[in-house]
Amino acid sequence: xxxxxxxxxxxxxxxxxxxxxxxxxxxxxxxxxxxxxxxxxxxxxxxxxxxxxxxxxxxxxxxxxxxxxxxxxxxxxxxxxxxxxxxxxxxxxxxxxxxxxxxxxxxxxxxxxxxxxxxxxxxxxxxxxxxxxxxxxxxxxxxxxxxxxxxxxxxxxxxxxxxxxxxxxxxxxxxxxxxxxxxxxxxxxxxxxxxxxxxxxxxxxxxxxxxxxxxxxxxxxxxxxxxxxxxxxxxxxxxxxxxxxxxxxxxxxxxxxxxxxxxxxxxxxxxxxxxxxxxxxxxxxxxxxxxxxxxxxxxxxxxxxxxxxxxxxxxxxxxxxxxxxxxxxxxxxxxxxxxxxxxxxxxxxxxxxxxxxxxxxxxxxxxxxxxxxxxxxxxxxxxxxxxxxxxxxxxxxxxxxxxxxxxxxxxxxxxxxxxxxxxxxxxxxxxxxxxxxxxxxxxxxxxxxxxxxxxxxxxxxxxxxxxxxxxxxxxxxxxxxxxxxxxxxxxxxxxxxxxxxxxxxxxxxxxxxxxxxxxxxxxxxxxxxxxxxxxxxxxxxxxxxxxxxxxxxxxxxxxxxxxxxxxxxxxxxxxxxxxxxxxxxxxxxxxxxxxxxxxxxx
Numbered sequence: 001x002x003x004x005x006x007x008x009x010x011x012x013x014x015x016x017x018x019x020x021x022x023x024x025x026x027x028x029x030x031x032x033x034x035x036x037x038x039x040x041x042x043x044x045x046x047x048x049x050x051x052x053x054x055x056x057x058x059x060x061x062x063x064x065x066x067x068x069x070x071x072x073x074x075x076x077x078x079x080x081x082x083x084x085x086x087x088x089x090x091x092x093x094x095x096x097x098x099x100x101x102x103x104x105x106x107x108x109x110x111x112x113x114x115x116x117x118x119x120x121x122x123x124x125x126x127x128x129x130x131x132x133x134x135x136x137x138x139x140x141x142x143x144x145x146x147x148x149x150x151x152x153x154x155x156x157x158x159x160x161x162x163x164x165x166x167x168x169x170x171x172x173x174x175x176x177x178x179x180x181x182x183x184x185x186x187x188x189x190x191x192x193x194x195x196x197x198x199x200x201x202x203x204x205x206x207x208x209x210x211x212x213x214x215x216x217x218x219x220x221x222x223x224x225x226x227x228x229x230x231x232x233x234x235x236x237x238x239x240x241x242x243x244x245x246x247x248x249x250x251x252x253x254x255x256x257x258x259x260x261x262x263x264x265x266x267x268x269x270x271x272x273x274x275x276x277x278x279x280x281x282x283x284x285x286x287x288x289x290x291x292x293x294x295x296x297x298x299x300x301x302x303x304x305x306x307x308x309x310x311x312x313x314x315x316x317x318x319x320x321x322x323x324x325x326x327x328x329x330x331x332x333x334x335x336x337x338x339x340x341x342x343x344x345x346x347x348x349x350x351x352x353x354x355x356x357x358x359x360x361x362x363x364x365x366x367x368x369x370x371x372x373x374x375x376x377x378x379x380x381x382x383x384x385x386x387x388x389x390x391x392x393x394x395x396x397x398x399x400x401x402x403x404x405x406x407x408x409x410x411x412x413x414x415x416x417x418x419x420x421x422x423x424x425x426x427x428x429x430x431x432x433x434x435x436x437x438x439x440x441x442x443x444x445x446x447x448x449x450x451x452x453x454x455x456x457x458x459x460x461x462x463x464x465x466x467x468x469x470x471x472x473x474x475x476x477x478x479x480x481x482x483x484x485x486x487x488x489x490x491x492x493x494x495x496x497x498x499x500x501x502x503x504x505x506x507x508x509x510x511x512x513x514x515x516x517x518x519x520x521x522x523x524x525x526x527x528x529x530x531x532x533x534x535x536x537x538x539x540x541x542x543x544x545x546x547x548x549x550x551x552x553x554x555x556x557x558x559x560x561x562x563x564x565x566x567x568x569x570x571x572x573x574x575x576x577x578x579x580x581x582x583x584x585x586x587x588x589x590x591x592x593x594x595x596x597x598x599x600x601x602x
Contacts, residue, residue, distance in 0.1 A: 002236045002237075002240065003032060003035040003036040003235070003236065003240075004032065006052070007028055007031040007032040008028075010027055010052055010053075010055070010056040011024055011028040011031070011056075013053070013057070014028075014059065017060045017061075017079065017083045018063065018080055020063065022063055023059050023060040023063035027056050030059065031055060031056070035052070036232075039231060039232060039235045040052065041240070041241065041242065041243050041244075042240050042241045043241045043242070045265070045266040045269065045270055046266060046270065047095065050087070050090045050091040050094070053087045053091070054091045057080065057083040057086070058084055060080050061080040061083070095269060098268075099268060099269030099270045099271045099272075101315075101319070104268050104269065105323040106319065106322070107267070107268045108272060108312075108316075108318075109315060109316050109318075109320070111272055111274055111312045111315060111316070112309075112312040112315075112316050112369075112374060113376060114316055114367065114376040114377075115376070116380065117368075118379075119416055120411060122343055122368065123368075123410070124411060130170075130200055131410065132164075132199040132200060132419070133200060133201075133202070133421050133432060133449065134197060134198065134199045134421075135405040135421060136162050138421075138423070138427060138428075139164075139173035139175070139199070140159065142202065142205050143162065143173075143175050143195040144159060146195055146205050147159060147195065150207075155180075156184050157179065157184070157191045157192075158177070158178055158180040158223065159175050159176075159177065159195065160175050160176040160221065160222055160249060161175065161222075161249070163175070163248050163250060164199055164340055165250050165251070165302075166346065166348065167196075167251060167299075170198065171198070171342070172196045173196070173197040174194060174249060174250065174251055175195050175249070176191065176221050176222075176257065176283065177195070177218060177221075178191060178218075178221045178222050178223030178224075179191065179221065179223030180223060184223075185223065185225045185228065190217035192216055192218075193210070193216040193257075194216070194251070194257055195207055195208070196208060202429065208255060211254060212254060212255075216257065217284055218257060219284060219285075219286065220233055220282075220286055230259045230283075231244065231247060233281070233286060234279060234281065237288065243263065243266070244263060244264075245261070245262050245273075245305055245307075246260075246302070246305040247259050248260045249283070250300065250301065250302075252297070252299045253299050256282075256284075257282075257283040257284065258280050258281060258282055258283060259281040260278055260300055260302065261278060261280075262275045262278060262308075263275065263278055264276060264305075264308070273308055273311070275305065275374070276293065277290060277291055277292045277293055277295075277296070277303075278296050278300060278303050280300075293372065301348045301371060302371045302372070303371060303372045303373075304369065304373075309338075309350045309352075309369045309374070310334055310338060310350075313334050313352065313354075313367060313376070317332040317333050317334075317354065317357075318331055318357075328357045331356070332355060332356055333356075334353065334354060334355075335353035335354065335363060335385050335386055335387075336387065337352070337406050338350055338352045339351050339352075339406055339407065339408045339409065340371070341368070341408055343368070347370055348371045348372075349368040349370055349371060350368070350369040351366065351367070351408075352367055353365075353367075353385055353386060354366060354367055354378070362384060362388070363382065363437070364380065364382060365378055365379050365380040365381050366379055366416070368409075379416070381416055381438060382438065383416070383436070383440065384418075384437060384440035386418065388440055389404075389418040389420070389435040389440050390404040390406075390420060391404075392435050392440045393418075393422060393435050393443055394422070395443075396433065396443050396445045397422060397431060400422075400424070401424070402422035402423060403422070404421070404423075405420045405421045405423065407420045408420065409437075412434060412460075413460065413537050415437075415460065416437040417437060418434070418435040418436075418437060418440075419433070419435075420433050421433075431445055431446065432445070432446055432452040433446075434453060434455075442456070442459040442460060443459065450534075454535055458488070458492045458508075476528055477525060478497055478500050478525070478526050478528065479523070479525040479526075479544075480498040480499040480500060480523065480524070481497070481524075482495060482498075482518060482521060483496040483497065485518055485519065485520060491508060491509065492507070492508050493507050493516075495524070495526070497524065497526070502534070503536055504534060504535045504536075505526055505536055505537075506536065506538065507538040507541055511538060511539065511540065512542065512543075514541060514542065514543040514546050515541055517543070517546060518543045518546070522545040523545060524541065524542065525540075525541075526538040526540060526542075527539050
């Protein structure tokens, strides 16, 4: 259905109501201009349809009122009045009743299903080579610089909005070249491609002009006019009755450019927007393909728009006890700002913190929402808001006046951690920072990701809580002779163990009092979580050459921990063993030890 067809239908309604050429012609002109310019969705549960019906009856009503000499006696005037009132009811009371949260609080809350989950199993431990040091602003600046290298091209096109995506296992900001104005579009010199900027390496900036040896020509882009504009093109080619939003420029694995457009419906009256699929628009040929969520190509990162997700999370948190909750009991809301993060499964997630309503001093947890399926996972973790984390990182380099980018969530040793870049006044990345979500005073700053991570791990080691993950995290053990042991000025110990020369182990006296007494050649045993990094933080340390006398309480704890810490089915350690032991009463401790000894034959 095109704008012309919609206008003809509305014109027919206007003529049936008024039987006057003047009002009918007015409806045709106004509706044609309105639908072509505003692109209203012509479907039930969208405001466009009732408003256009109101237009089709309202114009004849007012025109008839001006023409009729006996307004309230004229039968035609009465007919137009009735039609106008019916349209008015459809346009105002019906949307209010079917949409208001007063009547539909539970429907709004159920738009998204949020369930609690375990962060350490959902997000891969941080890889310093893959942390995102280039944000959208820096990517745009680098793209502009690359475009400026071609003076002739820079005068005819401009950069579109950078969108981040995973391409061939690497994160890239991808931005199309758009027409730079009406006259450039009129010349029909189609933009010859797009620019890619690595999110992990500022030096990796590419101008892509061809794919598989064929030159690129982006006819359909956000700088296009009339039928060359992506939204208007889809609207005029069969999608006037479909809700479309979030036109995101992405490339497939071959580098072919598309606009990924979210297809959506309103689930609660005329609101409650919810994605139900995508439209793929080939930016070169105009080929259109429609997919449901489950059938979308694997390379498509985003189906769920950020605005939909944030709105639904806020409604889920607001209507926890229905519409009437004057004391805001148990209500939570999203914190300011959202970021896109990637999980161990390779999928992308919208991240946002959650805080209590009426308070922005800290988070009660955070949520990760799968950008394809809308699977929403809540992690209850009290800590700092993104704003506080930024201030903490900036405070470490306050004498330099650097500004932190919006934090991105990572898993560092099982601990939720914010990562951000620190930029100078020119927008250049100068340093990087890791900040603990739970203890935002723990900050690691460095010239590069590896250095920042090392400094951060040292802070965690000093806190004596180097690995805070739960039992779902696999802990590895290493045993061998010490090849080297050194201590830095902050009291952190670096170990090199025979048989594990590819890793440097980091610990502090808070991990074990045996560390300061250890020396080269001693046989030691350490426990750690391995993320494939060159430096790992140890959670336990035992020097086999040292045998300190242990108190009865310490022996009991170790005996209990040795039995309950290892899950026989998974081989994973329970990091809460000590806390569990301390929570037992003396009678329970004696019973537990008796049961363990009987079970082991001791």
